[in-house]
Amino acid sequence: MAGLIQIGQSALRAAYTQLQTAGHNISNANTPGYVRQEVMLGTAAGQYRGGGYIGNGVNVLDVRRNYDRFMSEEVTRNTSLAAGDKVRAETLSQVDELLADTDNGIGVAMDDFRSAIGDMVSSTADPAIREVVLTRAGALSQKISETAGRLEAIGGDLDARITDAASHVNQRLEQLATLNQQISEGLANGHEPNDLMDQRDVLINEVAAKLQVTRDDQADGTVDLYTAGGMSLLVSNRPARLVMQSSALDPARRELAVVMDGQNLPLSESNLGSGEIVGLLRMRDSDLHAAEARLGQLAAAFAGAFNRQQAMGLDMDGNVGKPMFSVADARVRAGAGNTGNAMVQLVVQDSSKLKATDYELSFRDGTYSLRNTVDGQTRELGPQLPDEIDGLKIEVTGTMASGDTFRLQTASAFASSMRSTLASGRELATANPLSVSMNRDNAGSLKLVNMTQQQANADMGQPVTIEFTAPDRFSVTGQGTGNPVDQPYVPGQPIQFNGWSLTLNGTPAAGDKVEMRKITPNARDNGNANAMVLLADRPLVDGANFNEAFGALLSDMGGRTLAAKNADSGSRALLESSKTALANRSGVNLDEEAARLLQYRQAYQAAAKVIQTADEMFSTILSLAR
């Protein structure tokens, strides 16, 4: 009888534990990371009596989590992937939106500027139109430098978000270290502390959302974490710390490092795997950098082209045109670990050849190499730097030591402070430096076809006389280098001197003269203005024209954003499906729990019935004895 009561009690205890667990499941149905728990029952070993083994009731063996390690790790992995893709799509969208309003964009500002120059070609002497040209030059410069400023602000934002994410990871790592300790202590009782383990998985996923981790489960129940590149982030109860610090290669650049046991190991984007931090770093170092470089390339090429054209003409007061735009200078930063005393200076020699990239110059074992920061390509340059590379002259003074590096911030620097620099519309150099005059007494049929200034030249404004010694020969007199004497004249073939090019038609008589004269002031000659309005047709941005270069910025950023958005929705779908698989295995189904409640309630009632039966039997026996 006592046996029956005990059996009933064990059943009662088991049913109660099951009811408790179902209640626990129901209460945690909405708790993130909660894994449904189940009571493991086992029969209590039977006792041998004469008639065989008689059962002893039921034992609660364990309360176990409905956990699947592989599914859970799949979720962790996909969490990193999705978080990295998501943040990159988000931040790239900012750049995309920044450039989205094409009706008020840089392209339209360039066209408006060109349109004003077109009006100036027609009404060259109209001061109002000249002021409009300057206003639009200002609006364009502002648009470009503002856009550069916005990109820079996005970059600052990215740094702040990386720092935040790193400190988020640091907090989680500390909590994980404590949990590791508690779990290994809990395990000492022989049972898994289920809820602590759920908590730990949640925290691991939170870390993984920021930075991809590999987990290594230890026999003592603790979990070690590594970065995708294999650096320790958590060993038992010792957490590492992520810190933002300035890079050794480029002191102005902030990089991420892992500090553990007093060791400081910088992380590079390439060995980080995925996660929010990685998405942010990729955005900062590759996507945003490419945008800044393209914008800077355009700004420098645009300013360079117009400044060059200004220098080929005369303004309303007869002065050689001053630069029309200014852009920021290229910047050079020496690596923190340089041991030589070399200094590097950059000079833009041909703005139309500038590439949309910055560079890393390094010197090793007597030879230079140059790495493009945008596409990562490295060129070996040998022991001597070439006179010009990608439109730049790199000047080195002092002595390089092997291993020295320099960060050359070229394209990404230019756009940041683009300005329109002329004070008055009078300073627009619309006129050719010289006018062509046919000598009044010419007897031949010479006619002017055209005269253009092709490059700036110290002597371009000097008066020059072209005298025809015969119908097919001429000599040039006047200040300039290497005066051509007794040259063959072919109608329609240009005569070039001091940077200008003169095309004549017709046949001269011997003694006929053409004079290149400076007529000042001459506000009405529009020769150089015409050259200005045509600049936008020419391939002055590394083979593309201005509008094409802007279009390339648009499509590059649009393409990156689109790819990032697609990656985002792809990895989100992947994460969703792995989460669904895990949730369907480990999550709580309330209807199921309701059914179980019913089942356990019945079991509980049945167990109570067993005890009641035992009690009744006991009473019967007692009444017999009475």
Place this chain on the structure above:
Amino acid sequence: MRVSSNHYRSQAIGNISTQQAQLARLQEQASTGRKVNRASDDPLAAAEAERLRSQVARSDIEQRMMSYAKGIMAQTHDIMGSSIDALQEARDAMISTGNGILNEEDRKTLATKLEMTRRELYQLANLKDMDGNHVFGGPGTEVEPMGSEADPVYQGAAGTRATGMQVQYGLNVNGQDIFSARHGDAMKTVFQQLDDTIGALREGSAEVAGEKVREGIQAVDTTLNNLISARTVLGENQRIMEKRHDTLEAGEEHVMRRRSELVDADLAEVLSGIQSRDTALRAAMQTYSQISRLSMFDYL
């Protein structure tokens, strides 16, 4: 298969918000009328649209230049016409009395007549167009192109003033090309020749006067020929410009259409998309709320 209640709900909500996001995107297309609202909507189309827009802008610049040129050319044309008329009158006057049988009074009358014509012609030769540029000033001068009244020789440079992009539209004429011609060994302007004629009519003998009148007629004829051929060239240029204008407009229309195909939304398509998404979203919401009302706990 087990289904986690919590996950089921968040998934259903996720699906609904995805559908809402797609609806919002379509709504954006409907409200902006464009399917490419940012470069990422279609990177290649965005770049192409940008290129096409600047093509239209370029064509607009050229058209503005043309419409400017049209006004100036018309003025140049008129002033050349007036100059032709004035010269024609001088020529008629000289021809009608041109047999050398001139008495002194006739000579004086003719001189006065020629003086007036010469003054008129000189004024015409130094006229400015509505934009302040000399009609006979060539590429442009700040001074009177035909010099002072007393010394009427061309002061400007060779060539003419023109506007345009690659194609240049000549706006005016060059005074030297029109008014200067070789007489014997020396280059003379028609003004100088007329001055000579007038001087001879006033002071010279009938014989000298007759000679100078002949020279005057010759100079006037040369100038007339110059003017008429310059006016023909101008007219021809105007015609070419009209044609170019039509070509540009047609091209612009073509480019605009192409751009519109690239970036503008097909409203009918967008609206039907909105309709079908709207239906799908309604269905999702309705079934979700129906299904989530089902609970085992109601039957406990």
